[in-house]
Ligand code: 13P
């Protein structure tokens with residue numbers, strides 16, 4: 583760990599009246615230095631409620647955009663302008679408008695892993711932590727379009743028995759985890775509980791003991807109901823799982839489950855970001871105002887404990 587860079591970040595943060603938010607998939611040293619580290623729901627709530635003038639978002643572009651929509655009066659910086667989410671780019675506003683035309687009476691729920699334009703075309707936004715509760719609260723006979731992640735969508739359909747219209751989007755990092763990976767890791771560690779993210783494919787989820795967002799995995803492990811866990815999500819979260827539970831064991835379901843975009847953020851880039859106030863993420867007012875409505879509805883729905 584480079585103490586010189588950490589000290590520099592601390593002093594720049596004070597100078598700029600900035601807060602650093604980091605996602606649970608960030609490199610360990612960035613999770614450690616962040617003022618708040620969390621899942622997409624927790625990060626959105628923090629972004630909406632901070633008093634800081636500047637938000638440095640250590641994550642990917644849709645997260646920084648979400649912060650800019652929820653806090654339009656603040657400056658939101660993404661330390662690497664190329665840190666995107668391939669899943670978010672799997673549907674654009676025009677494609678969603680076409681889908682809405684095919685199902686004119688449907689309500690549209692979009693996963694927060696989506697562009698601002700897609701959020702603006704949606705009625706509700708959700709995260710992996712509250713998607714089930716949000717869809718459950720919609721009228722029982724409503725037709726529901728769910729974009730872009732078909733794997734999260736199938737999990738929601740399974741838990742709510744609602745008939746959802748899916749979009750074929752997926753997370754390229756989560757689908758690298760296979761059911762064979764789970765079977766093999768379980769054979770090596772038969773006493774471990776399998777915690778999987780709903781972005782995993784269906785055969786993986788069928789073998790899991792719990793389906794949880796990243797922060798829900800941290801809370802679940804902290805309860806101490808087991809001392810060995812197989813973790814089926816991006817491996818960055820294992821850093822904090824181990825830190826918070828030094829007596830427990832966490833085994834990645836697959837070492838291949840790495841999100842290259844999340845790993846684009848580095849200490850050097852955070853320094854440059856605060857020094858030069860780059861890269862500022864903004865959303866046009868008209869799109870931001872529409873997208874905010876779907877995000878406000880998302881923040882209102884907290885996941886069941
Ligand atoms: P959560 O942290 O909300 O579970 O989301 C996972 C993810 O893929 C974020 O990009």
Ligand code: SF4
Nearest residue numbers: 667668669753755841
């Ligand atoms: Fe997107 Fe998947 Fe990376 Fe999350 S882990 S940012 S869904 S590519």
